[in-house]
Amino acid sequence: MLFGKNYFEIFDVTQTYDVDQKGLLKRYLGLQRKFHPDRYIASSEAEKRINMQWVAEINLAFETLSDDLKRSIYLLKLNGHELEENPTLDKGILLKQIELREDLEEIKRDSNYQLALTELKKETEKELESLKSHLKADFSIGDNEAIKNLIYEQQFLTKLIREMELFDQNPMEID
Amino acid sequence: MALLQITEPGLPREPHSRKLSIGIDLGTTNSIVAGVREGKAFALPDLNGNCLVPSVVNYSETSVLVGQPALEKSTYDSLNTITSVKRLMGRALTDSVIREGKLPYEFLNESETVPRIKTAKGLVTPTEVSSEIIKNLLERATETFEDKVDGAVITVPAHFDDSQRQATKDAAKLAGLNVMRLINEPTAAALAYGLDSGQEGSVVVYDLGGGTFDVSLLRMENGLFRVLATGGDVSLGGDDFDSAICQWIIDSFEIEDTISSDERRAVLHEARVAKEKLVDSEFEELCFHLQGVDRQIRLTIDILEGLCAPLVEKTLAICKRVVNDAKIQMKDIDNVVLVGGSTRSLMVRKAAESFFEKKPLVDIDPEKVVAIGAAIQADLLIGNNPDSEVLLLDVLPLSLGLEMMGGLSEKILPRNTPIPANQIREFTTQKDGQTSMKIHVVQGERDMASDCRSLAEFDLKGIPPLVAGSARIQVMFEVDADGLLSVSASEVTSSIKASIEVKPTYGLTEQEITQMLASSFEMAEMDASARRLAEARVEAARVVEALESALEKDGRILNDEVAESLKLGLEKLKAISTEGDYREINAGIDLLGKASEEFAALRMNMAINKALAGQKITEIERDL
Numbered sequence A: 001m002l003f004g005k006n007y008f009e010i011f012d013v014t015q016t017y018d019v020d021q022k023g024l025l026k027r028y029l030g031l032q033r034k035f036h037p038d039r040y041i042a043s044s045e046a047e048k049r050i051n052m053q054w055v056a057e058i059n060l061a062f063e064t065l066s067d068d069l070k071r072s073i074y075l076l077k078l079n080g081h082e083l084e085e086n087p088t089l090d091k092g093i094l095l096k097q098i099e100l101r102e103d104l105e106e107i108k109r110d111s112n113y114q115l116a117l118t119e120l121k122k123e124t125e126k127e128l129e130s131l132k133s134h135l136k137a138d139f140s141i142g143d144n145e146a147i148k149n150l151i152y153e154q155q156f157l158t159k160l161i162r163e164m165e166l167f168d169q170n171p172m173e174i175d
Numbered sequence B: 001m002a003l004l005q006i007t008e009p010g011l012p013r014e015p016h017s018r019k020l021s022i023g024i025d026l027g028t029t030n031s032i033v034a035g036v037r038e039g040k041a042f043a044l045p046d047l048n049g050n051c052l053v054p055s056v057v058n059y060s061e062t063s064v065l066v067g068q069p070a071l072e073k074s075t076y077d078s079l080n081t082i083t084s085v086k087r088l089m090g091r092a093l094t095d096s097v098i099r100e101g102k103l104p105y106e107f108l109n110e111s112e113t114v115p116r117i118k119t120a121k122g123l124v125t126p127t128e129v130s131s132e133i134i135k136n137l138l139e140r141a142t143e144t145f146e147d148k149v150d151g152a153v154i155t156v157p158a159h160f161d162d163s164q165r166q167a168t169k170d171a172a173k174l175a176g177l178n179v180m181r182l183i184n185e186p187t188a189a190a191l192a193y194g195l196d197s198g199q200e201g202s203v204v205v206y207d208l209g210g211g212t213f214d215v216s217l218l219r220m221e222n223g224l225f226r227v228l229a230t231g232g233d234v235s236l237g238g239d240d241f242d243s244a245i246c247q248w249i250i251d252s253f254e255i256e257d258t259i260s261s262d263e264r265r266a267v268l269h270e271a272r273v274a275k276e277k278l279v280d281s282e283f284e285e286l287c288f289h290l291q292g293v294d295r296q297i298r299l300t301i302d303i304l305e306g307l308c309a310p311l312v313e314k315t316l317a318i319c320k321r322v323v324n325d326a327k328i329q330m331k332d333i334d335n336v337v338l339v340g341g342s343t344r345s346l347m348v349r350k351a352a353e354s355f356f357e358k359k360p361l362v363d364i365d366p367e368k369v370v371a372i373g374a375a376i377q378a379d380l381l382i383g384n385n386p387d388s389e390v391l392l393l394d395v396l397p398l399s400l401g402l403e404m405m406g407g408l409s410e411k412i413l414p415r416n417t418p419i420p421a422n423q424i425r426e427f428t429t430q431k432d433g434q435t436s437m438k439i440h441v442v443q444g445e446r447d448m449a450s451d452c453r454s455l456a457e458f459d460l461k462g463i464p465p466l467v468a469g470s471a472r473i474q475v476m477f478e479v480d481a482d483g484l485l486s487v488s489a490s491e492v493t494s495s496i497k498a499s500i501e502v503k504p505t506y507g508l509t510e511q512e513i514t515q516m517l518a519s520s521f522e523m524a525e526m527d528a529s530a531r532r533l534a535e536a537r538v539e540a541a542r543v544v545e546a547l548e549s550a551l552e553k554d555g556r557i558l559n560d561e562v563a564e565s566l567k568l569g570l571e572k573l574k575a576i577s578t579e580g581d582y583r584e585i586n587a588g589i590d591l592l593g594k595a596s597e598e599f600a601a602l603r604m605n606m607a608i609n610k611a612l613a614g615q616k617i618t619e620i621e622r623d624l
Helices: A021-035 A046-068 A068-078 A089-107 A114-141 A142-168 B126-145 B161-176 B185-197 B237-255 B261-277 B301-327 B344-355 B370-383 B510-519 B520-527 B528-557 B560-579 B582-595 B597-623
Strands: B021-026 B031-036 B041-044 B056-057 B064-065 B081-083 B116-117 B123-124 B151-156 B179-184 B201-209 B212-219 B224-233 B283-290 B293-302 B335-339 B392-395 B399-402 B408-411 B422-426 B437-443 B453-460 B474-478 B485-491
Touching: A021 A046, A021 B224, A021 B392, A046 B301, A046 B422, A046 B474, A046 B560, A046 B582, A046 B597, A068 A114, A068 A142, A089 A114, A089 A142, A114 A142, A114 B237, A142 B301, B021 B370, B031 B126, B056 B126, B056 B597, B081 B408, B116 B126, B116 B335, B123 B126, B123 B520, B126 B161, B126 B408, B151 B161, B151 B370, B179 B224, B185 B201, B185 B212, B185 B224, B185 B370, B185 B528, B201 B301, B201 B344, B212 B301, B212 B560, B237 B261, B237 B283, B237 B293, B237 B301, B261 B283, B293 B301, B301 B344, B301 B408, B335 B344, B370 B528, B399 B474, B408 B422, B408 B474, B437 B485, B453 B485, B474 B582, B485 B560, B520 B582, B528 B560, B528 B597, B560 B582, B560 B597
Parallel strands: B021 B151, B151 B179, B201 B335, B224 B392
Antiparallel strands: B021 B031, B031 B041, B056 B064, B056 B081, B116 B123, B201 B212, B212 B224, B283 B293, B399 B408, B399 B437, B422 B474, B437 B453, B474 B485
């Protein structure tokens, strides 16, 4: 925490899930302009050290708020709640996840995967988008249990998309 | 420590305080030094007008040759002529690049970490070889500007890992150069392009050099150059094209088992020459005299493209990943810039054009653009353009992680995290009464730590014996603006803080560097201690000046007692720096530095609080 300010306060944006991304970026870049270590080349070692820690903190704050998943986890934490390591998921959601995963595995086996993969990715991204509006609503009424469940879903879908991208970049190799 | 920037950027500077800075592109095949004169950055030529210095060093018993004269020796004195040393920087003897690289050198086998090459002049490390090249470039700058160089920016491949960056910085240190910043080659190129064209938006820099490949995706806006994502391969470049051609020739002649090291070098040389000529012609006839026999072979464009295609494909796969990582659509990319000597190849140009669906920009000489960008950044950092809006924001190229139980690597800082970056992770003990913990830091994207690059390994000792799971060990990763990592660990439940100093696995230790400096040829000629004394005095004067101006400006925020003790410290350091030896002066600098830490923190707090508050005011003003 920078001066006891949370990440939203650092950038002076409203503490909400639906954060103003444009304003966030603008303020982030404004702070970088003033405080980036390149502006402190001529400073003392002590000042450089402190400066670096600050800018690292500003970077971390920006990374957190500009990423949908990281932002929801962070906001949940500000509400005084944390995700569980091995949560029990709703049966319907679980089934849906298994189905999606099977779809992906099937596509991966197909040598002509490109079209189907793009389709599945689009579908998954749409799903993530709609999750966001649910998250926004539940954050505004402060239903932390509902939020948690949404974040578990968000985590799953984000990871799945990442996996699709990885496969698409390098169908033959893992790295 | 002039503290200039804390006040208001844009303070007028005295004209005589203009300082000399340079930018260095330390390439695998060629290196370039650039400077700024009358606001214009340019690559410095030699007397014949050549800006490129071949990155080749030849050692004989009595002399060290760098550049063209060294290159001329490479085919008949291959054991003592080190080429492409960049590929060895920060590498271990056990690395595949050395084991499988068919390098013509003899390595000292005992050293398990830093490779040591046997030459006529004795053993040399890649860092020392590289420092010879830097010295040569530095000399060129000193002669051109007839002045001493105050500071430099050196470029490194964006995909260089921590040990490779550290090795580069060490090489500069050995050459006696003050490195203000290491910047990434594609970022430097984007800077040169962006300022030259005034274009804004999203730009891809595709940088294929002699030995390395980088691709970075940046946003350019109002002087800000923000890297969104970067990717690359530090052992993929024009050298690999040459090797592929060379191997094809050797295989065609069926002489793999009998060819000598000098002959292989000769074939490789011809392969490169032919590759370069094939930009303007359909085929090349290559003639060799190998093992007493005259041989001839025809290399056509088709054969060349066939040999290089897998390498080009590899670069495109990396481009795809970078576009994904940047979370950007292909259609939103405004420009593609080609950088590096290997992008002169038509095949590479065509491949980049069809992949990005855009005609690539090649307006600035692809071989000089990186050095020019570095010179521009150096001129900014040294303070010659305090009003400039230009700022480079870069990212971590490769994930940093810790080895976990079962050998998995847990990513602490993922790739493409903006730097500087900090991250703290907490761990606990596995056994009752456990008093030490192994911490293994790795870099890379693979899941298993053993597949990643080992950066450092150490034991955190002095953990109080507690029940398993109740000790709290915090490991802190800090990456600075050069992309260099430092790691510290401590146990937090006890009052004992066991911090450790991380020894790089593959780098030179601080002690080794000091020793090399002391034993280097130049140091022997000069009086070493006189030089150290002079350096210490300059540093002391800098510290005194900075603290005095800080006290004058913000001294009021200190209570009288602290202010007095700082002033006293200042007087002491002043006295020591005229009377003491270099050790005493350096100790005095350290002491005053420590004493003024709190003041530094207060001042920085004030500055950032003001900035955070200032934001709000402008907001309100705008809303009104």
